[in-house]
Amino acid sequence: MINLDENITTGYSWNYKIDNEKIVKLLEDEHIEPSTKLIGAPGTHKFIFVAEKKGEAIIIYKYYRIWEGEESSVEMKEFKIKVY
Structure with missing residues (x-):
């Protein structure tokens, strides 16, 4: 499971690519609303x-606005997965 902070009210969202889908596949993709009612508070994106x-x-x-394209990414995270 990978959890990433995400504020969808800004239009930004986490988008992923897997280099080898024969090893791992996405089972669940869910946005969890923030626990506070404060405007602009980030939620969590659970994968x-x-x-x-x-x-x-x-x-x-990569964290970007879909309509601006992947090249407009403001943040990137990489996870190396090893399955035994």
Whole structure:
């Protein structure tokens, strides 16, 4: 499971790519609203993956507005996954 802070009220969202979907696949993709009622408070984007077989994969997340395109990303995170 990967949890990332996300404020969808700004238009930004986390978008991911998996370099090897034979190793891991997305099982669940959910935005969790913030626990506070404060305007502009970030929520959490929860991603749950399932292992498909042994091997390694890299999941790259980029934080950007869809209509501005991936090249407008303001943040990037990379996760290296190893399935035994």
